[in-house]
Amino acid sequence: MRYAETGINLEIDLSRGGIERVETDPRDTELYLGGLGTNAKILWDRVPPEVEAFSPDNLLIFSAGLLCGTPAIGCNRTIVTTISPQTLLMAFSMMGGFWAPELKYAGYDKVILRGKSPDLVYLWIHNDKVEIRDAAHLKGKGAIETAELIRQELNEPKAQVSAIGLAGENRVYFASIEQGRSSASRGGIGAVMGDKGVKAIAVRGTGDINIARPAEFIGLCDEVMDYIKFRKENPIPGVIPILSVLGSPQEMAIHDERWHTENFTWGNARTRRKGFWTEEVEKEWTETLDNARTRMISCYNCPLQCGATISMPGFPTYMMKCFSKLTYTMAAMSNLNFGLRIAQRATEYGVDAYSAPQVMAFALELYEAGILTDDDLPGLPDGNEERFFWLLDRIVRREGIGDVLANGTYWAAKAIGKGADAYAHNTIKKHEQLPLKLGMLNPVYFLMYSTGEKINITQIQGQFPQAPFPEREHREAFVKDWFQVPDDRFKQYFLDWEPRGDFSNPYYPTVEMCCDIVEWHEQMHYIDDALGMCTGLSSFHLKAPYHVHNFPKFISAGAGLDTDEAKLKQAAKRYRTLVRAINVGRGMRRKDEKPPEDHWKHRFPELEKELLDAYYRFKGWNDEGIPTTESLHELGLDYVSEEFIRRGILNGREAAPSREAVVEQASQ
Amino acid sequence: MMRVVKTIKIDVDKCNGCRSCEVICSAFHAADKYGTTNPARARIRVIREPLLDIFVPVFAGDFAPAECAGRNQYIIDGKVHDECAFCRASCPSRDVFKEPDSGLPLKCDMCEDDPPLDEPLCVKWCENDALIYEQREEEAEEAAELEEMEIGLESLVGKHGLQPVIDAIARMSTK
Incomplete structure (x- = not known):
C-alpha cells in the first residue's frame, strides 16, 4: 500500500x-x-x-x-x-x-x-x-x-x-x-x-488517502494547530505587520501598508515615496478595502485567512491573493481603489501580478522617454489609470504593441531597441522582480537573489529575520523561544547582528554565516514544495509551525518513509541540485546569477564575488555554479554528471571541498 | 419532558470555506481511525460558492427516504440560498452524506468516542469558530408508544405512501 x-x-x-x-x-x-x-x-x-x-x-x-x-x-x-x-x-x-x-x-x-x-x-x-x-x-x-x-x-x-x-x-x-x-x-x-x-x-475525487501511522500523524497535526493558535495570540513584536503573524501573507486582513508603500518602489520600479503613508491615505485605503472585501477566505484545510472575496462597483466579484493588492496600484502611481479594480480584470485574463504591472509601467516610461511613440500606441488614452487598462487589454490579446510587451520587459526591450534595455532594469534571469530598490547591500539577500532558482524573492526568504532588531534585549527575547532554528548557532548570528557598526550589513553576517542562513531558507522552501506545504505556515515565516524538526516526523508518520532530519536534508539537496542541473543544461551560468544592478545603491563587488565564490563552494558547485562530479556523486546523481561530461559541461576531474569541511570552516 | 440535545450551532458569517471540518471528520470516522482521509465520506460538508458569498457548513442529519415536493429558495441579505443548502438529510435527490462506495446514508454522531471527547472534532478544528458545540435542554413532546405492528406499518407508509398501504390492506381483507 x-x-x-x-x-x-x-x-x-x-x-x-x-x-x-x-x-x-x-x-x-x-x-x-x-x-x-x-x-x-x-x-x-x-x-x-x-x-x-x-x-x-x-x-x-x-x-x-x-x-x-x-x-x-x-x-x-x-x-x-x-x-x-x-x-x-x-x-x-x-x-x-x-x-x-x-x-x-x-x-x-x-x-x-x-x-x-x-x-x-x-x-x-x-x-x-x-x-x-x-x-x-x-x-x-x-x-x-x-x-x-x-x-x-x-x-x-x-x-x-x-x-x-x-x-x-x-x-x-x-x-x-x-x-x-x-x-x-x-x-x-x-x-x-x-x-x-x-x-x-x-x-x-471521492477516494481515500492513506496515512501510515494515523494516531501519531494526528498528534502532529494537533501540535501544529495549537502552535497556530499560540502565534495568533502572540504576534511577534517589533516587525512589520505581515511578518508578525502567520499567513501567505495576510495582505487582505492588514490595513497598515506603510512598509510596502514606503519601502517598495512605485512606477517602473523607480520612485521610493517616503512619507507616503499619511493618516489621510490610511483612512481612504482602509475604507476602500473594507467596502470591497466581502469575506476573508482560506485555502483547503487552513485556518488562516490570506485571501478575500472582493467586489468593486461595476466589476464582478473575484478572489484576491496576497500582494497583487498593491502591485498595480504602485506601478500606476495610483490608489488602492484602482488596484482592486484592475486586479479583477487581470485575474480573469490570467496574468502574473508581479510582471504584468511592471511591464505596463515600463511601456509608459518608454513612451515618456520618446522611445515608444504615438505610432506605437495608437489610441492610448490620456489618463494614467485608463492607460493601464488599455495596455492590459492589448497585452493579453497580443494586439499591436501588446504583442511585444507580452514577452515581458527583457524581451520587449530587445525587440524595441533604441536604448529600451535601460528601462528593463528590474529582472533577474529575464524575469521581472518585486520593485525593491534599497540602500545598503544585504549579503544574505544578495545570495538569495543571485542563486534562487524560483527566481522570485518572496519564495526564497524565510525563517531568519530580514533585518537586525535595534535593541539587544529585543533580540534576546526573540531567540528565547526560537526552537525552529536548525542549530543554536543561528541564534548567535542573530544576537550579534546590529543595524550599524562592525556587526552590520554588508560585512555581517559573515560570508560563512550568509551561506548557512541561505542554505536554511532554501532548504525549507524546497521541502515545502515537495510536500505541497504553504510557505505561509512554514518557510516564509519567522517562528513557523512547520520547521526542519517536525517535517521528518510528518513525512515518516504520513508517507511511511524511513526518514530523519539528515535524510530529509539530503533528499531536499538532491532535488534542489537536480533543478540546478536542468538549468545548467540549459546554459545557466555564473553570469546569470546577479540581482538587478540598481537593487542596492551601495554595492561591494569584491564582497559580492567572495559571497558567490563561498556559496558555490558550500553547495558543492564549481566557479560557474555547476554541481561538481563529486558532489553529484554524493547525492546519488551520477546520471547527471555522466550527462554533463557527455555534453562537455563537466570534464570529470573537478573536485570541490566536501560539505563538512565548509561547515567546519563556518563554525570557526 | 426535558431532554438534553447535543448540537452544533453554525455561524455562517464566520466560515472561511477551508473545509478542515470535512477533513478531520472523514479521518476520525475512517474504519481504521485517522487511517484515511476522504472528505466525500465526511458527515459534515461546506456548501461553498465563494463568488456568491455562500459558505454554509452543514452536518449530516437523519436519512430521509423520499425527496421533498419542491425546492424553495430563500433570499437572505440579497443572497439566494437553495433550501437544500441548509438541509441536513441524506436523501434520494442528491449525493451528499452518502458513503461513496455503498451509497449508505451518513449521519453525524458528534464524534462519539471512548473516552468521550470534549467536543466534536469539526468544532475543534474550526479555528474561526463558525462551528459552536452546544448542549441544550429542549422541551420534548411525549411520544405515544407505538405498538410493534404500527411501527411496521409506519415504515411501509413511509416507503410507499399511505394510500397504497390502505389499498393493499383493503385488497388483502377481501381475499
Whole structure:
C-alpha cells in the first residue's frame, strides 16, 4: 500500500488524445519525495535542453505535494513545472487553493501533459473516468468564468478547476494558471498551457488517502494547530505587520501598508515615496478595502485567512491573493481603489501580478522617454489609470504593441531597441522582480537573489529575520523561544547582528554565516514544495509551525518513509541540485546569477564575488555554479554528471571541498 | 419532558470555506481511525460558492427516504440560498452524506468516542469558530408508544405512501 501519495500519475498525450495511468516507483518517493522533487526528476529524464518551451515535447506537470490530501494543516499546494518561455529555464510555480487535494482523492499524484492538442480542450478527471473535452465554447473566456462554466456544464459544483484566461491562450510570457483563490503565476506557465491547447483541468475525487501511522500523524497535526493558535495570540513584536503573524501573507486582513508603500518602489520600479503613508491615505485605503472585501477566505484545510472575496462597483466579484493588492496600484502611481479594480480584470485574463504591472509601467516610461511613440500606441488614452487598462487589454490579446510587451520587459526591450534595455532594469534571469530598490547591500539577500532558482524573492526568504532588531534585549527575547532554528548557532548570528557598526550589513553576517542562513531558507522552501506545504505556515515565516524538526516526523508518520532530519536534508539537496542541473543544461551560468544592478545603491563587488565564490563552494558547485562530479556523486546523481561530461559541461576531474569541511570552516 | 440535545450551532458569517471540518471528520470516522482521509465520506460538508458569498457548513442529519415536493429558495441579505443548502438529510435527490462506495446514508454522531471527547472534532478544528458545540435542554413532546405492528406499518407508509398501504390492506381483507 502507498501512504500519503496515490502512486499513480496520469499521462496525457494531447497530440494523440491518449490517456494513461502509470504507476510510479516508490523508490523515487524516497529519493525525491514528491511535488517539485519528483517533477524535477521527470523533467530531467524526459525534457532535454534542446526542447523549447513551446515544443510539443515540453511537459507541463501538475503535481500535488506528497502530503496533500492528508490532514496536515495548510498542505494544499499544486506544483506546476515546465520550461518557461520567458526565462528559458525550468519554471516551477505553485498555487494553493483546493485543486491538489482533489486530485489526490481522484487517485492521482500528478497530471503530466505532453504534445499539443489541435483544438482547444479541457480535461475532466472524475476518479477513474478521465476525458479530454472540447473547449471551443470557452475560448476567450476569463479564467474564473471558465471554472464556473465548466462546473455548471458538468453539473459538478464540487469539481475544482485550474484554468487559463486570454493571456494563457495567447501565450503571454507571464500568463498565470488561475484556480479560485489561488494562481500559479511565475515563469509564464500559463503560456505553456495555452500552447498545449488546454483551457482548463477540472477534477473531482471521492477516494481515500492513506496515512501510515494515523494516531501519531494526528498528534502532529494537533501540535501544529495549537502552535497556530499560540502565534495568533502572540504576534511577534517589533516587525512589520505581515511578518508578525502567520499567513501567505495576510495582505487582505492588514490595513497598515506603510512598509510596502514606503519601502517598495512605485512606477517602473523607480520612485521610493517616503512619507507616503499619511493618516489621510490610511483612512481612504482602509475604507476602500473594507467596502470591497466581502469575506476573508482560506485555502483547503487552513485556518488562516490570506485571501478575500472582493467586489468593486461595476466589476464582478473575484478572489484576491496576497500582494497583487498593491502591485498595480504602485506601478500606476495610483490608489488602492484602482488596484482592486484592475486586479479583477487581470485575474480573469490570467496574468502574473508581479510582471504584468511592471511591464505596463515600463511601456509608459518608454513612451515618456520618446522611445515608444504615438505610432506605437495608437489610441492610448490620456489618463494614467485608463492607460493601464488599455495596455492590459492589448497585452493579453497580443494586439499591436501588446504583442511585444507580452514577452515581458527583457524581451520587449530587445525587440524595441533604441536604448529600451535601460528601462528593463528590474529582472533577474529575464524575469521581472518585486520593485525593491534599497540602500545598503544585504549579503544574505544578495545570495538569495543571485542563486534562487524560483527566481522570485518572496519564495526564497524565510525563517531568519530580514533585518537586525535595534535593541539587544529585543533580540534576546526573540531567540528565547526560537526552537525552529536548525542549530543554536543561528541564534548567535542573530544576537550579534546590529543595524550599524562592525556587526552590520554588508560585512555581517559573515560570508560563512550568509551561506548557512541561505542554505536554511532554501532548504525549507524546497521541502515545502515537495510536500505541497504553504510557505505561509512554514518557510516564509519567522517562528513557523512547520520547521526542519517536525517535517521528518510528518513525512515518516504520513508517507511511511524511513526518514530523519539528515535524510530529509539530503533528499531536499538532491532535488534542489537536480533543478540546478536542468538549468545548467540549459546554459545557466555564473553570469546569470546577479540581482538587478540598481537593487542596492551601495554595492561591494569584491564582497559580492567572495559571497558567490563561498556559496558555490558550500553547495558543492564549481566557479560557474555547476554541481561538481563529486558532489553529484554524493547525492546519488551520477546520471547527471555522466550527462554533463557527455555534453562537455563537466570534464570529470573537478573536485570541490566536501560539505563538512565548509561547515567546519563556518563554525570557526 | 426535558431532554438534553447535543448540537452544533453554525455561524455562517464566520466560515472561511477551508473545509478542515470535512477533513478531520472523514479521518476520525475512517474504519481504521485517522487511517484515511476522504472528505466525500465526511458527515459534515461546506456548501461553498465563494463568488456568491455562500459558505454554509452543514452536518449530516437523519436519512430521509423520499425527496421533498419542491425546492424553495430563500433570499437572505440579497443572497439566494437553495433550501437544500441548509438541509441536513441524506436523501434520494442528491449525493451528499452518502458513503461513496455503498451509497449508505451518513449521519453525524458528534464524534462519539471512548473516552468521550470534549467536543466534536469539526468544532475543534474550526479555528474561526463558525462551528459552536452546544448542549441544550429542549422541551420534548411525549411520544405515544407505538405498538410493534404500527411501527411496521409506519415504515411501509413511509416507503410507499399511505394510500397504497390502505389499498393493499383493503385488497388483502377481501381475499
